[in-house]
Amino acid sequence: MKEIVGIPASYGIAIGPAFVFGHDELEIGIITIDDPDAEWQRFEAARDESRRQLDEAYLVTKEDCGEEAAEIFNAQKMMLDDPELINTVKRRLEDELINVESALYETAEIFAKQLEAIEDEYLSARAVDIRDVSSRCLRNLLGLHDAPGAGLDKPSVIVAQDLTPSDTVLLNKDFVLGFCTAEGGSTSHTAILARGLGIPAVVGAGDLVHQIDQEDVLVVDGDAGKVIINPDQASLQHFQIRQTDFLEVQAEAESISHKPAVTTDGHQVEVVANIGSEKGIEPALEAGAEGVGLLRSEFLYLERDSLPTEEEQYQKYKTIADAFGDKPVILRTLDIGGDKDIPYIEMPPEANPFLGVRAIRLCLERPEIFKPQLRAALRAGYGNNLKLMFPMIGSVDDVLRTRDVLEECRTELKDEGYQVADMMEIGIMIEIPSAAIIADQLAEVVDFFSIGTNDLSQYTMAADRTNAHVAPLASGFQPAVFRLIKTVIDAAHDKGKWVGLCGEMAGELLAIPILLGLGLDEFSMNPPAIPFAKRLIRTISLEHARQIAKTALHLKSDQEIREYIQSEVPEVNLG
């Protein structure tokens, strides 16, 4: 039994076997099969994929290191198509009814050993080649190479250095019990994905994660940020009980999640969902969302090779806005740049992409991208409660320029005879410290604010949230961040405007009492967090929350604030 400590990124307890992502050591087991043809088909497919990769490797190597070095990949391709190798594999599939992985692995080993046995430097190098190409093919068979998640075939805890969006796209989410990563912070992609899925996760657990082997039994304690490797009986039992308790709380919270979130002294706040596409509609409504506080529009631009048309966007936005009827749906315009880019939208490389042409800055520079989205939104918002929100606003001028483009679109649409939403509310994300500081001025030119704590924290603390060394600094619990949030809420309320928060923090139970006390009007979070957030809000009074906020604003560290809330509101701990 071993314990690793990391950052708690998504609550709950997960217990299950480890699935180590991108592990170098291939472990090939012999499995009896009953359909050699199907195994053969898998082999053919894996060889096709390997050939494609080898061609690519050839070209890249030729470019970088010249023809001679690249030639190795052509030689490997010949090995991959070697009739002796292939026929031996085929014969073994048919005669021995074993899985193609073990047939290939063993056959390649036989050839490699024969070559090694000749004791010739050149032939030893060829032994390396046959092993290399067979392991490439095995990876493709096991889905470990370009698609490292495809080998996941039973419920498991995913263990990785870190996961990129393209890694996780390939994961079969039905088999993901929890996550444990060496890198990343509480707003890294893995953390966000885990919360989106409602799956426990511990991130940033450091190099000790590499001690985890395939199939080790893991406990992921997403509340405490701990991972236990191969727990003993007593400890396993303890976590099983906690898991059951957690699930009970979850069930109870879910059973009343459709009721409003009202404090014990009668103050009601809005609890809404963050969604990324029309796939989010159902989970959001089921979780008890009172609308959508953040509809990310990037989904429309991904997995394609050209810009979505106005019509395509119109259809999607309308479907989503209509699904929520008169409940609000806040569409955030395209937020790319920084760590998110889209292959067909050319963006010159920048030394500091997070400080460069991203989000609204890009849109204002590129009307051919921005205008179709605004036109689609204005049309889609007719007859429902769609609102528009702009990301990365840093000055009043940003808002005015954006509004000009919006009005231009509105006029054009009317001239063309379209019905458009005339009363559409316009808001901005508060995620650049400058916007928080001049919130009083911004409140005069918009209808609402939504605080994006992920970016606001990283820009305020000058700490890259994807860099494990400084990610803990980029926490929303930093006193400086709380003070900015207070500035923003006070400034908006002074001007009669409302404020939401759609960062990860809104769903973080520990943050809810302070945010409530600071006067936040709307909490927008991933659907799985909604029942828990509503449950917590119902247990506290606004009076108490205000007092907590007042005291917390004078505390001097992230840690002090967290401990203080925990002592004041024990309900923030689940299970």
Added chain:
Amino acid sequence: MPEIDLTVNHEVGLHARPASMFVQTAAKFSSDIEVTHGEKTVNAKSILAVLTLGAHKGAKIQIKAEGDDEEQALQALEELVLSNFGEG
């Protein structure tokens, strides 16, 4: 089954580029083609098998072919080896 006996004169033997060319030439024919070096006889269309022959410079090899294009196959392989794998 026609057969021919040849000597590999290339500097690197029946390895590396010569081996690849030898195998690629054999693969163009539908006949079954075998190559023997010493005690060992292998499929001439298999790079892995041909490499395991360990046929260095000066090695004596025997090639046999059986099939519709056996004569053409042997002729092509003979030319390849005699031309020192295209290096004169």
